[in-house]
Every structure is written in structure tokens, then in C-alpha cells.
Amino acid sequence: MAGMTGIESERDYIQSIERGFAVLLAFDAERPNPSLAELATATGLSRPAVRRILLTLQKLGYVQGEGPRWRLTPRVLSIGQHYSGSNAMIELAQPHLLTLAEQTQESASLAALDGAEVVYVARVPVRRIMSINVSIGTRVPAHATSMGRVLLAWAPPEVVEQVVAESGLRAFTPRTITDPERFRAALRGVREQGWSIVAEELEEGLLSAAAPVRDSTGAVVAALASSTSSGRSDPERLAREVVPLLLRTADRISADLGHRASTPPRSVVLEGRDGFF
Amino acid sequence: MAGMTGIESERDYIQSIERGFAVLLAFDAERPNPSLAELATATGLSRPAVRRILLTLQKLGYVQGEGPRWRLTPRVLSIGQHYSGSNAMIELAQPHLLTLAEQTQESASLAALDGAEVVYVARVPVRRIMSINVSIGTRVPAHATSMGRVLLAWAPPEVVEQVVAESGLRAFTPRTITDPERFRAALRGVREQGWSIVAEELEEGLLSAAAPVRDSTGAVVAALASSTSSGRSDPERLAREVVPLLLRTADRISADLGHRASTPPRSVVLEGRDGFF
Numbered sequence: 001m002a003g004m005t006g007i008e009s010e011r012d013y014i015q016s017i018e019r020g021f022a023v024l025l026a027f028d029a030e031r032p033n034p035s036l037a038e039l040a041t042a043t044g045l046s047r048p049a050v051r052r053i054l055l056t057l058q059k060l061g062y063v064q065g066e067g068p069r070w071r072l073t074p075r076v077l078s079i080g081q082h083y084s085g086s087n088a089m090i091e092l093a094q095p096h097l098l099t100l101a102e103q104t105q106e107s108a109s110l111a112a113l114d115g116a117e118v119v120y121v122a123r124v125p126v127r128r129i130m131s132i133n134v135s136i137g138t139r140v141p142a143h144a145t146s147m148g149r150v151l152l153a154w155a156p157p158e159v160v161e162q163v164v165a166e167s168g169l170r171a172f173t174p175r176t177i178t179d180p181e182r183f184r185a186a187l188r189g190v191r192e193q194g195w196s197i198v199a200e201e202l203e204e205g206l207l208s209a210a211a212p213v214r215d216s217t218g219a220v221v222a223a224l225a226s227s228t229s230s231g232r233s234d235p236e237r238l239a240r241e242v243v244p245l246l247l248r249t250a251d252r253i254s255a256d257l258g259h260r261a262s263t264p265p266r267s268v269v270l271e272g273r274d275g276f277f
Numbered sequence: 278m279a280g281m282t283g284i285e286s287e288r289d290y291i292q293s294i295e296r297g298f299a300v301l302l303a304f305d306a307e308r309p310n311p312s313l314a315e316l317a318t319a320t321g322l323s324r325p326a327v328r329r330i331l332l333t334l335q336k337l338g339y340v341q342g343e344g345p346r347w348r349l350t351p352r353v354l355s356i357g358q359h360y361s362g363s364n365a366m367i368e369l370a371q372p373h374l375l376t377l378a379e380q381t382q383e384s385a386s387l388a389a390l391d392g393a394e395v396v397y398v399a400r401v402p403v404r405r406i407m408s409i410n411v412s413i414g415t416r417v418p419a420h421a422t423s424m425g426r427v428l429l430a431w432a433p434p435e436v437v438e439q440v441v442a443e444s445g446l447r448a449f450t451p452r453t454i455t456d457p458e459r460f461r462a463a464l465r466g467v468r469e470q471g472w473s474i475v476a477e478e479l480e481e482g483l484l485s486a487a488a489p490v491r492d493s494t495g496a497v498v499a500a501l502a503s504s505t506s507s508g509r510s511d512p513e514r515l516a517r518e519v520v521p522l523l524l525r526t527a528d529r530i531s532a533d534l535g536h537r538a539s540t541p542p543r544s545v546v547l548e549g550r551d552g553f554f
Binding site for chain 1: 288289290291293294295296297298301302304305306308309310328329330332333334336337338339348349350351352353354355356357358359360361362363364365367371375389391392396397398401402412413414415416
């Protein structure tokens, strides 16, 4: 890993920065208002070290002490805002996500790969699937989701193998594909058909379909997804009714990113099916 | 300021952490793919210092080098996710925001105060005001928005004075209240009536209404807002049609946070007006 990061010597690595993030990320749903002692336990750092980090983060405006307890401030959200602001795709995609959510009456999401996980980078929620409570920045395992399958289908083999190794293709339901050979075959299938549907491999009752978004170089940079529940749809219906909308929307986002469709142009194939809807 | 932060000595402040965030936040819409030299200029740090920070942030997975250019990775979004995850209000508020957006057919937002600015902490976008492109983490000046007025109306006087001083009550349009005495009077008006409407003080054509969200201690912890444009509504119509929905929704979020309405219970007053909608 050291070779991949470009770190050439210990001198190039600033441990305080790592520790600063470790303390910041130790605040979560299980530990929303930790004490200094709880943060020391959670991070494995000494109390004096955690204290100095908290005082620094407080001066920077990211945490606030309230008596013996600490909490994150909304300034923490600004950090993610810099990602969204520096990523033209997210702004470009927003109106397309709204259109897709309106057409399908299901939540529409855009996600990117980060290690063995997929991160939601944009999302338009639709009321009726509020049970699936995901917001921007939420991470889900790549191997068990349609978004992850799409992102991995066009990824270099070494990235796929790293995800297989890191995730161990862990089973979340009896349907999760856990065999590496079957998993690689599933990715080949996604690449051939140009989209992915994954049904109940992450959670019982959860279905989703995803399609690739490409940038001007043709690289798959994100997955566009629509998710629903087994009570409202099934894989066949998703493929018939949602996938064409998904592909068309993904092509439009790709076009906005400067991608020119290669032959055979998928959008033209879809144009012919338009009357279907 | 040093007294407020709890920093007792230089020893307690870890400069590398400040510098790590400075480099991370130097990536933005104007500088999405900076070079090392551009980051050095933007942060005022030396190139060797920026290089070490970038290599550290890369090892932590927050930035990635691509040739001579650098970019943020979606992992940056996880940091904000920890704020949302550690803040029960945001999850609780989500279904209420969706209901409000459906009822009003306008975007619904929840915002918190951070210094002289207001930060969007949750938001349900509605197609037709996509022109106002704000996402979670977006910051707007508190003094010129209905959300800021609500958050300041119930804030301690010293917080109000700090916002007045920091913002200089800068004018964004000819309508912005820039006189401190008029501004304080406007806040008193908001406290008396229980909600705020601000029309075209931040941007021509932009109107919004906001109401306070309270926690179990009765403290105002967020502002719930609905925004529209002067082409679709006006302050009188907002007050008549949107404010009652806004107050009812804010009361419901407050109730979910454990707040018990004091006398006179605003929700009862509203119940009587229900037939209006």
C-alpha cells in the first residue's frame, strides 16, 4: 500500500492529521456526545492527546464542548460541501436525478466507488421509501449493491480483486453472491448488458437498478441508481419499466459531462423504445 | 477569542491539524483539480509543507493525485455524514421535510447557525426551484435570511452582536436591513410573532419563510424554512399559506425532539386554522 500512496518516508506522513480525523470520526450515531474519556477509548489515543486535538478542533469550529461532553458542529458539513462544490458532476446531475425520481416515483441516487464501498454523492429522496434512510455520504458495501456492481463492472481487474479481498464478499442475506467466480461472472454480465439489477443481496426487500455514468474520456465515474422494495416491484418489472429510464438519464448526465456515446449508441436503441413508456 | 476556545497555551494547539484542513478546504468550485503550487498559493503554506499534507491526506483516502493535479475523493463526504449521523434531529426531521415539500411544492430546508452564517443541515429539493442550487453544507449569511433571523431571534444578545459585527450587516440587495437598530427590531418582531419572512434581502426574487425548531430544553436548535421566488408568491401569500404549515411542521419536529409546547400552545392555535388549507 505504501507504494500506492506516494509516501516515501516516515517524514512525509503527518500523524497529527491522522489523529485529528480519528477524533472527528469517533463522533457517530452511537457516540453523538462523547466525553474525553470515551473519545480516548474509541480512538486508542491518550487522554492528553485527545484533549489537545479537541481544543484544536474546537478552535477551528468543528467541535464544541458542552460541560464534560463534546459534539460536532454543522461546520463539519462544509468539508463535504467542498467535495460537492469541486465536483461538477454532482451539480450537473441534480436536475436529472429529480426528473428520474419524478418519473419513477422512487428515490434516485448517484454514487461513486471508494475502496470496497460505494458512497452516495447525490440523492433525491422520495417519500415512500423513507424506510431506506440514506443520505449523501452514506456508505454501502459495493459487492452487494447494483451501484457497486456497475462501478466494478468497468473497473480494472485489480480494483475488482481488491474489493473481493477486502469485502470477503460477505453475505448480508441468503441471496448475496459470495463466490468470487460467480461474482466476476456477474460483473461480466453487467458489462455486457450495460446495467445492473440487484435484488435483496444487501437487505431483505430491497431492490435496486443501476447504470453507468461516463465522463468525457469514457471512464465510468459514477453509478446512477433507482431503488425500490419487493412490495412495490420485482426484478422483471424494474428491468422493463425503470432500466430504460435509468439508461437514458445516465446517458444524459454523461453527455453533460462531455461524453459522446460510442457505437452502438445506447441512447439511439432506447429512443426506439420510447413509445413503451 | 482564545478564552472562549479553552486553549490555554500554544502547546494545546496542533498546527498540523489546522494546516490539514486548510489544504482540504482549498479544493472548491474555482479550484477543483489544483496543482501543488496552486494549493501552496491558496493556503499560504510552503510547497514542501503542502506536499507532506497531500501525501498524508492521500494515505487517509481524502485526496488523490492524478499526474500533477489533485482532487478530493468521495470519502470527504463521510466526514459530514458523521455530523448527520451524530445529530438525531436530522434523521427525525427528514420525513417532516418531505411532507412540507409535498404540501408546499417548494423546497424545504433545515438550517443551523454557525458563526455569522447559517448552514443547511437537511434539505428536500423540489424541481421548480432548482435555480436556487443549495445542498447540505451550503452556507448563507444569517443576517439576510429568514433562517438566520429565526436562529438569532432566540439567541443570546452577545451572539446577535457578534453576528452584527462579523457580517457588518452587508447589503446584498437594496432591501437588505443594514442598520443595526432596525435589525435588532426585526429580531424582536420575529420573536413576538414566532416566525420570519425575508423577501429579497439576499438575492433579488428570492423569498423565504422560517420557523424555530426547539429541543427538549426549549432551546431553538434549528430553523425550518420554505423558499420560493417572487414570480410564484409574495410575502402576504407566504404568511397566509405557508407559515401555518411551517409552524405546524416545526412543532412536530420539536415534539419528536422531546419538546413539550408551552402555553399558549401554538399548535392548538393552528389546529383551529386547519380548515383553511
